[in-house]
Amino acid sequence: MKIFSKEQIYEGDRLTIKKQNISSADLMERAGMSLFNWLDLRLKGAPVPILVFCGIGNNGGDGLVLARHLVTHGYNVKTFVVDFSDTRSQDFLHNYERLKETTKDWPVSIHDESDFPEITNKDIIIDAIFGVGLNRPVADWVINLFKYFKRAEALTISVDIPSGLFTDRSPKQEGAVVKSNFILSFQTPKLAFFLPGTSKYIEQWEALDIGIDQEYMQNTETVAHILGKLDVLPMYKQRDKFSHKGTFGHGLIIGGSYGKIGAVQLASRAVLAAGAGLVTAYVPTCGYVPLQSAFPEAMVITDADDKHISAINFEITPTVIGLGVGIGTDKKTGDALEAFLKTNTTPLVLDADGLNIISKNKNLLVHLPADTILTPHPKELERLIGVWEDDFDKLEKTKAFAEKYKILVLIKGANSIAVYQNKLYINSTGNPGLATGGTGDVLTGVITGLLAQGYSALEATCFGMYLHGKSADLAVETKGYQSLIASDVITYLADAYLDLFAQPAPVAEQPTQA
Numbered sequence: 001m002k003i004f005s006k007e008q009i010y011e012g013d014r015l016t017i018k019k020q021n022i023s024s025a026d027l028m029e030r031a032g033m034s035l036f037n038w039l040d041l042r043l044k045g046a047p048v049p050i051l052v053f054c055g056i057g058n059n060g061g062d063g064l065v066l067a068r069h070l071v072t073h074g075y076n077v078k079t080f081v082v083d084f085s086d087t088r089s090q091d092f093l094h095n096y097e098r099l100k101e102t103t104k105d106w107p108v109s110i111h112d113e114s115d116f117p118e119i120t121n122k123d124i125i126i127d128a129i130f131g132v133g134l135n136r137p138v139a140d141w142v143i144n145l146f147k148y149f150k151r152a153e154a155l156t157i158s159v160d161i162p163s164g165l166f167t168d169r170s171p172k173q174e175g176a177v178v179k180s181n182f183i184l185s186f187q188t189p190k191l192a193f194f195l196p197g198t199s200k201y202i203e204q205w206e207a208l209d210i211g212i213d214q215e216y217m218q219n220t221e222t223v224a225h226i227l228g229k230l231d232v233l234p235m236y237k238q239r240d241k242f243s244h245k246g247t248f249g250h251g252l253i254i255g256g257s258y259g260k261i262g263a264v265q266l267a268s269r270a271v272l273a274a275g276a277g278l279v280t281a282y283v284p285t286c287g288y289v290p291l292q293s294a295f296p297e298a299m300v301i302t303d304a305d306d307k308h309i310s311a312i313n314f315e316i317t318p319t320v321i322g323l324g325v326g327i328g329t330d331k332k333t334g335d336a337l338e339a340f341l342k343t344n345t346t347p348l349v350l351d352a353d354g355l356n357i358i359s360k361n362k363n364l365l366v367h368l369p370a371d372t373i374l375t376p377h378p379k380e381l382e383r384l385i386g387v388w389e390d391d392f393d394k395l396e397k398t399k400a401f402a403e404k405y406k407i408l409v410l411i412k413g414a415n416s417i418a419v420y421q422n423k424l425y426i427n428s429t430g431n432p433g434l435a436t437g438g439t440g441d442v443l444t445g446v447i448t449g450l451l452a453q454g455y456s457a458l459e460a461t462c463f464g465m466y467l468h469g470k471s472a473d474l475a476v477e478t479k480g481y482q483s484l485i486a487s488d489v490i491t492y493l494a495d496a497y498l499d500l501f502a503q504p505a506p507v508a509e510q511p512t513q514a
């Protein structure tokens with residue numbers, strides 16, 4: 001699914017109004033109606049108090065349309081206008097009048113803290129204060145209103161975007177954003193929903209279709225994409241009946257050090273479980289016995305050194321190399337990596353201490369083959385690109401870094417983000433069960449295994465992180481968050497693959513009365 005920028009959202013609205021020959025008020029009516037339908041379907045007329053807080057722009061206008069429909073359908077509604085500015089939008093004013101005609105009453109204005117109404121935890125708060133039009137810091141008293149909402153512990157539903165959240169930068173002040181339980185976002189989600197710095201304000205979101213021009217939606221190139229099943233499914237490669245193990249490539253995992261051979265085992269197993277035809281592990285000598293006994297499907301090549309990788313020489317011709325898991329930062333290993341990178345031309349996935357070695361010797365970056373995939377977690381990323389101001393700045397710096405070296409950077413996190421050719425691909429699968437040792441090694445293995453099968457760097461990364469997260473999502477159903485371990489992610493990869501083609505369960509037939 002595409003994530004549109006603020007400018008693209010406004011352009012989509014403008015074009016829709018023009019092409020469908022409707023007014024902006026008509027579009028707002030649609031937006032407000034879609035909010036009403038969503039709520040009405042769930043509340044089914046329940047008399048729960050609904051407090052609609054409207055700003056003075058079009059986000060507030062949406063809130064007024066919603067309030068009007070709630071009133072005409074008999075809901076228990078109170079409407080407030082948060083008066084943070086005198087400049088009301090046209091469509092706000094239009095709907096302000098309409099609400100007044102319907103209720104024969106004015107919405108209550110809030111000018112400062114003394115106007116805050118009583119809110120209990122049994123109420124529903126509708127947050128229609130700021131939308132994507134937020135362009136400067138929010139006034140302190142309005143931030144206090146956001147904090148007041150939070151203290152009330154009422155279910156909070158945000159219209160389009162939690163008020164206070166910018167579309168292109170992080171809020172400077174803690175608590176300057178409405179803590180939303182549910183965001184009803186028009187047409188597509190916003191980038192800020194997926195970034196770690198602002199994730200504390202977001203629980204769940206849903207995109208509501210308000211009929212923005214389909215051609216525009218389809219043809220507009222966006223910087224950011226969120227990857228769901230429908231986005232990765234077209235990447236899947238069918239298997240030919242006459243294929244053999246050579247068809248699916250040979251992955252080589254180079255890594256491990258004394259006490260960290262397990263990382264290589266996990267990554268190598270994941271290479272095969274992702275579908276590669278063959279896997280070889282290149283490890284220090286101490287890794288030979290454990291790998292050969294615990295993982296018979298793998299071939300093993302050993303370094304001359306018992307505990308660390310000291311030279312990278314092999315006589316096989318792998319399709320792809322995954323390098324770095326458990327490798328450590330021993331001086332010998334650093335030298336070996338330098339010598340290897342200066343001559344290697346095989347496609348490469350770099351992870352863990354492989355990245356840390358490069359961070360200390362950035363001259364090596366120029367030797368990475370084009371489309372090399374780097375899979376840093378945030379700390380490893382910082383060592384590579386330096387510190388950033390906020391998540392948006394981090395993404396800009398990562399884009400520039402990836403472009404400079406013509407590589408792909410996968411930033412690991414709750415929503416892993418692949419950065420490639422100035423675009424962002426955000427993963428939608430995965431859960432906190434993945435916060436356990438070894439899951440990163442599995443991800444490296446999965447991506448290496450997909451590259452071995454002929455997936456491009458972008459496909460292998462997007463499909464790989466989707467499958468990895470999906471596997472964890474399926475695994476927690478039986479393992480729970482706490483007990484899930486990295487090996488489970490490998491085991492459940494099978495289910496993640498099968499889930500790609502699973503049909504929705506048929507609706508159970510109602511038992512007939514005897």
Ligand SMILES: NC(=O)C1=CN([C@@H]2O[C@H](COP(=O)(O)OP(=O)(O)OC[C@H]3O[C@@H](n4cnc5c(N)ncnc54)[C@H](O)[C@@H]3O)[C@@H](O)[C@H]2O)[C@@H](O)CC1
Nearest residue numbers: 013028031057058059130131132133134135136137138160
């Ligand atoms: N553009 C359209 O046609 C549609 C817009 N819709 C709604 O319109 C929203 C965007 O509306 P607007 O562009 O009017 O903007 P908002 O309603 O998000 O913001 C209100 C106004 O406040 C001003 N402002 C921004 N930051 C401020 C601050 N910190 N303190 C005081 N004033 C500030 C801005 O100038 C802005 O015009 C969307 O999020 C969505 O909810 C929907 O009605 C669908 C159609």
Ligand SMILES: [K+]
Nearest residue numbers: 127130161163
């Ligand atoms: K809002």
